[in-house]
Amino acid sequence: MTLPLPFIKIGALISVTALFGAFASYRFAHAGQWLPSLPDKVGIWEMTETPLPASTLELLGSPKATGSDYANPFGEVVRASLVAAGPFENYHDPTVCVTGGGFHLTAKKNFHIDGPKSGEGRAMIFKNGDMRILMYYWQQNRDGSTSAEARMGNYRDIAARLETGYGAVVDGHQTVLVRIYTGIAPDDTNGVQAQKNVDQIAQAIYRSLQKDSAQSSGASS
């Protein structure tokens, strides 16, 4: 007994879709397996591990993640976190997450993290009354490349989402989401010192991630 041709075609289509789905799931899971460590010390900054709250991780789909506070002798603190990015839900953009707590986005600028030839990041200011937070955000791929656009902000990010899917499934990218932020003290005119502090930590973390990328590519070659 032979199946009618239309059934065979549909069956083949379902099988291919299922196989692709399984392959994509595997590749997305693989994408979220890279979680490098953060530098212990950056100049006069000492690092203390501060794991991300369980509620935050739950919101992000429970990815692998690490968080740290960098404190200097002047009592200033810069917080950094790395979130291993697998499925799309890990990619919650700060412009969506942070604005939930009474803060709203008041400035956004793209910049090169560590000099003109380095990767691109995004700087943002979130404001709530007189309080301001300066945050740097970027997606760092294990091949050393970065990107700064929102991957899961709103419906407008569809192209960036396609890029994420293509990068994870086809190119086999492994990615971490980097967030580095600090509060801007009231006596810090235009947040000059806050940005210098965030710059220092961002550059050190970027270099550390680049080094990790270079080592892993050296190990695999």
Add this chain to the structure above:
Amino acid sequence: MWHLARPLKFRFFFAITSAATLLATSGCRDAIENSGEDNAFIRQPGTKSVASNKVKQKTGPLLPTKIGSTWRNRINFRRISAPVNGNQDPSVDDNGVPFIEAYEKAVMAGPSPLAGGGSGVRIDMRPDMQNKINRTETFRVDKSGIYFSRIGGGQTLDALPPVPLITYPIQEDQIKKWTGTLRFNSKSYPAQGYIRVGSAEEVTLPQGKVIAYRVDTALTANIDGRPASFPITRWFAPGIGIIRQHFIEGNLQISKEVDTYKI
């Protein structure tokens, strides 16, 4: 006519549909991209501020030592300790009484001996409308820079050797480490500290806008095995002196800012 209009229409609609397709697939950029009401808060890393360039055109000592120079400071208090009686408001004291803005007059008194030898200059401070000096600050000021040496008044604090607040030529963002001894009244404790000269910035005073260097100092003494920190931030303006200070005393954050001055 049609032959002429058709290509034009075609081009027009082609352009419109292409643009729409591009927007739909690439995502509209947010209106806030590279802008926003707080745009001034984000600079390209490594760029010098406008104030940094302006301050180089200013002349005059960062701490004028002319005897009789006066600065009238406005003083504000904020509570920093854990709330007492559940009152979270930092603008009231532990009893719930609002802090009142105060004024003091600081006068350059002239040469004064330093604890470790040598000579410096002393600034005397009196609460407004009072003749009694309640605080003094002594600095070593010479060609090499400005060094903090002593706080006097009710209790005395000596730094041995004097702490370099500013050294010439000024290098913005330079962090210096200091190791020495802090002497409270007559007891000495090993101490260390960091001093950071930040970028020049524009500060608005009642007499107008001035450009000043922000200098952060964090001294830590080891007192009976426990670290005690003394953070203080000062703003030095060329030709005027210390125009603003923030420091902690007990459970209070104290801010002083020059209201009027005469050099």
